[in-house]
Amino acid sequence: MDERAFIARFRRAGALRPHPGAYPPPHYEATWERFGRMLAAVGGTFVGRVDRASMAAAASEAIARAGGRCVASITAAPLLEGVAGWSVAHDGGTRPHALDDVQLGVLTAEAAVAENAAVLLSARSLPERALAFLAQHLLVLVPANTLVPDLVTAQSRLSIPLPQHLTWMSGPSKTADIEQTLVIGAHGSRSLMVIAYED
Amino acid sequence: MNAPPRFHRDAETFLRDEARVTWHDQAIWHLRKKRDTATEDVPDWEALRDHAAAIKAHVLDHLPQLLTAFIDRARAAGWQVHCAGDADELRRTVHRILEQKRVQRVVKSKSMLTEECGLNPYLEERGIDLVDTDLGERIVQLRHEPPSHIVVPAVHLRRREIGELFHKTMGTPAGEEDPTRLAHAARRDLRARFLAAEAGITGVNFAVAETGSIIICTNEGNADLGTALPATHIACMGVEKLIPTLADAAVFLRLLARSATGQPITSYTTHLTGPDPLRPGHEAHLVIVDAGRSGLNADEEHRRSLSCIRCGACLNTCPVYRRASGHSYGLTVPGPIGSVLGPSLVGDRLARELPFASTLCGSCTNVCPVKIDLHDQLLSWRRRLAERHLVPWPKRLAMRIGAWVFSHPALYDHLGRWVRRLWPWITRPIPGSPLGPWLKERALPPAPAASFRQRWKKDHAGKRDG
Numbered sequence: 001m002d003e004r005a006f007i008a009r010f011r012r013a014g015a016l017r018p019h020p021g022a023y024p025p026p027h028y029e030a031t032w033e034r035f036g037r038m039l040a041a042v043g044g045t046f047v048g049r050v051d052r053a054s055m056a057a058a059a060s061e062a063i064a065r066a067g068g069r070c071v072a073s074i075t076a077a078p079l080l081e082g083v084a085g086w087s088v089a090h091d092g093g094t095r096p097h098a099l100d101d102v103q104l105g106v107l108t109a110e111a112a113v114a115e116n117a118a119v120l121l122s123a124r125s126l127p128e129r130a131l132a133f134l135a136q137h138l139l140v141l142v143p144a145n146t147l148v149p150d151l152v153t154a155q156s157r158l159s160i161p162l163p164q165h166l167t168w169m170s171g172p173s174k175t176a177d178i179e180q181t182l183v184i185g186a187h188g189s190r191s192l193m194v195i196a197y198e199d
Numbered sequence: 200m201n202a203p204p205r206f207h208r209d210a211e212t213f214l215r216d217e218a219r220v221t222w223h224d225q226a227i228w229h230l231r232k233k234r235d236t237a238t239e240d241v242p243d244w245e246a247l248r249d250h251a252a253a254i255k256a257h258v259l260d261h262l263p264q265l266l267t268a269f270i271d272r273a274r275a276a277g278w279q280v281h282c283a284g285d286a287d288e289l290r291r292t293v294h295r296i297l298e299q300k301r302v303q304r305v306v307k308s309k310s311m312l313t314e315e316c317g318l319n320p321y322l323e324e325r326g327i328d329l330v331d332t333d334l335g336e337r338i339v340q341l342r343h344e345p346p347s348h349i350v351v352p353a354v355h356l357r358r359r360e361i362g363e364l365f366h367k368t369m370g371t372p373a374g375e376e377d378p379t380r381l382a383h384a385a386r387r388d389l390r391a392r393f394l395a396a397e398a399g400i401t402g403v404n405f406a407v408a409e410t411g412s413i414i415i416c417t418n419e420g421n422a423d424l425g426t427a428l429p430a431t432h433i434a435c436m437g438v439e440k441l442i443p444t445l446a447d448a449a450v451f452l453r454l455l456a457r458s459a460t461g462q463p464i465t466s467y468t469t470h471l472t473g474p475d476p477l478r479p480g481h482e483a484h485l486v487i488v489d490a491g492r493s494g495l496n497a498d499e500e501h502r503r504s505l506s507c508i509r510c511g512a513c514l515n516t517c518p519v520y521r522r523a524s525g526h527s528y529g530l531t532v533p534g535p536i537g538s539v540l541g542p543s544l545v546g547d548r549l550a551r552e553l554p555f556a557s558t559l560c561g562s563c564t565n566v567c568p569v570k571i572d573l574h575d576q577l578l579s580w581r582r583r584l585a586e587r588h589l590v591p592w593p594k595r596l597a598m599r600i601g602a603w604v605f606s607h608p609a610l611y612d613h614l615g616r617w618v619r620r621l622w623p624w625i626t627r628p629i630p631g632s633p634l635g636p637w638l639k640e641r642a643l644p645p646a647p648a649a650s651f652r653q654r655w656k657k658d659h660a661g662k663r664d665g
Binding site for chain 2: 001002003006007008009010011012016017018019020022023026027038041042092093094096097100115116117118123127129130132133134151152154155156158160161162163164165166167168169170171172173174175176177178179180181183185186187188189
């Protein structure tokens with residue numbers, strides 16, 4: 001229907017209640033210890049806060065274990081220098097269907113939240129968006145200095161205009177639709193490993 | 200909504216299977232307990248609820264401004280925006296887009312709005328191969344029945360029933376009942392459909408006016424696959440999904456998953472802003488729907504119910520929902536919030552039984568993350584239904600007699616003596632008596648020997664003497 005007529009349907013007369021203002025950030029400890037604890041609670045694994053060499057070693061081990069195609073995002077590739085057994089998604093996000101057979105996806109995250117173990121993926125760090133959802137397993141590399149305590153802080157730091165896609169990912173995909181029994185691996189990744197690395 | 204809901208009849212049918220009722224009650228209560236545990240990790244929980252309620256109040260007062268800002272920014276980001284006045288216009292709009300793009304196969308992620316508007320049957324009748332991808336929704340779709348819960352749509356089913364269904368429809372081994380193996384079978388089956396689909400339809404949890412973005416929350420990742428793979432995305436939202444800013448979204452996101460399933464946040468919280476520029480030919484459509492919401496927003500007594508973020512907490516805590524199950528409500532949104540929205544959105548005549556499907560215990564109001572005064576609204580709907588003569592005549596007559604007796608103390612006192620004396624006969628269900636159905640559902644305690652007034656007089660007198 002006509003847009004202006006549609007909008008006019010919701011007009012209100014009289015005093016209009018104001019916006020309550022910005023919500024004060026809650027108090028959560030911004031520690032990787034809390035992040036790791038929360039990640040375990042939502043079904044993921046936190047490897048730890050490590051230096052670049054240890055990160056490469058852990059990634060190398062995960063890739064060796066994957067037993068199938070390993071694909072790194074364009075931003076994760078530079079971090080995997082010297083590690084064997086992976087490739088990048090050469091089409092850069094233009095042909096998402098081609099990533100269906102990926103066993104392990106290696107991604108970078110732009111930030112992490114201690115409150116709820118979410119990591120931030122967006123078009124900036126992950127132009128190959130489908131990789132995060134098609135890969136059977138995920139390894140996420142996140143700079144240790146990007147941890148924020150809570151979602152209020154995290155959400156208010158997003159810069160506008162937003163990239164076309166932006167996802168807070170907390171743990172692997174899951175469902176409890178059959179008799180409330182938790183099943184990890186619904187449609188997205190069946191496992192999620194996060195490494196915080198020192199630059 | 201075609202057939203009028205028959206809460207009383209359908210709840211009675213469900214209640215006959217006592218073992219299932221007990222199991223259902225406990226399964227749902229488990230969700231409520233998980234919510235309680237999750238809130239303990241949020242020291243500012245009550246302040247958060249207050250703030251969320253205040254944002255929603257602001258939104259409901261400023262919908263034209265927010266809509267204008269949102270639509271402008273959404274267009275600038277590349278969304279193709281459509282406004283639908285009612286359910287039929289939503290159905291026709293979505294179908295037209297699918298026709299223009301020559302779409303045959305659609306993957307859909309959970310959207311209570313499209314469920315409410317009857318989108319699935321409309322598209323299926325027109326030859327579209329439409330697959331619900333949320334596991335619970337897929338299960339009820341394969342059973343040709345509606346969801347019974349807004350967060351866990353197949354919560355009324357036992358694993359054995361789902362095993363039999365998957366055996367017939369997906370070829371899982373006969374007798375397979377393991378939830379993990381069943382869910383993974385559905386994963387494989389649906390993965391192929393995600394890859395083959397030409398369009399993805401999703402709902403919207405929040406629409407951010409500040410950026411022209413929509414936010415979709417899932418645990419399964421189905422909305423993400425459904426928007427990352429097909430060439431066309433159609434998002435359907437009710438106007439009440441609007442929020443002013445990205446920072447406001449944090450307030451609601453911190454409440455939503457904790458209230459729904461006890462998680463600190465859903466596995467995937469995805470902000471989408473227009474079509475993906477990297478994918479050639481990718482289109483993103485946004486259908487904004489009224490379908491009764493403008494009318495509800497003009498109803499001073501009940502407009503607060505438009506603040507609902509569909510977490511399901513009021514269902515999980517409701518003693519009536521837990522024992523009657525969602526299908527008894529006959530509406531897309533069951534439970535306390537459904538009983539409040541129903542009379543507005545589908546009509547008070549159709550939904551007239553629902554405001555009475557409550558004990559008015561107030562538990563729904565206590566758990567609501569956006570502080571909707573649910574039990575007050577249920578009560579005010581009862582009053583309005585009575586005013587509109589939509590309450591059955593025996594109940595109206597009984598209430599009138601009651602009012603008359605209660606306003607005559609001497610008569611009340613006198614009748615009380617007789618009622619106490621005849622109590623065993625009055626409370627015995629007599630087939631065909633007008634009190635019969637009422638007594639069948641209520642076990643009454645024995646009557647006290649004396650009335651409160653008599654006891655007070657006696658005790659008071661005793662003390663004075665002592």
